[in-house]
Amino acid sequence: MRTGEELLLQVAEEVGIKLAEEQVKKLLIYKDLLKTWNKKFNLTAITDEQGVVIKHFIDSLLSIKAVDFPPRAKVVDVGTGAGFPGIPLKIWEPRLFLVLVDASKKRITFLQAVINQLELEEVKAVHARAEDLGQERGFREEFDTAVARAVAPLNVLAEYCLPLVRLNGVFLALKGPEGEIELKQAETALEELGGKVEKVERCILPRMREKRTLIVVRKVLKTPEKFPRRAGIPAKRPL
Ligand code: SAM
Structure with missing residues (x-):
């Protein structure tokens, strides 16, 4: 058995996710790449075996408990960092069209190496600010x-994410215990951006006993053209 394999299989099963051999193989290669690159580039604070498997992989995969990711769905991961939750989701459903967005060049360079090594198809790693992409044709x-x-509190994150979502599409925010409070503070922002809360799922990350709040927002109206505002403004003056 490879390092981390048993833990990965066990914890995935605990949350009701059955991973195939190929998916396990890819996740373990990803884990090794993350550890190696992290020594030079400081991509993530979590690098221990259990942390990467549970706090990164399983936590990312909890997304599939809240939202469907059908084959060929177009998915964008905003502020993906070292690839979470986007890369585990792509490994889960290899037919997704995935765009990984991050403002940090070194993280995009790492993600390109992951894409190449894992031979992932239909994945783009884009070095950009979400606010800029939200006003760009081909992304908006x-x-x-x-x-x-x-990435940011929900009222700010909504301005990064909802402009990228098509009408009737969804925005999924993976939050910790603070999710509920952020949701209250984001009511105005969601309404202004054309979003409507569809469901809020609470769960516990196994073995870590950490609370998670998965917030699913449906885009019910087109986002007004003035949003997102210029890069930096959503965080400085949240809606
Ligand atoms: N999503 C990853 C995770 O859960 O491990 C990374 C989280 S990291 C704390 C936040 C990331 O969001 C950083 O890599 C940062 O560069 C990126 N980020 C923050 N604001 C952004 C923006 N406006 N546009 C694009 N990326 C952004």
């Missing part, structure tokens, strides 16, 4: 689903 209102974890 192009995606069935936008996902994001650990």
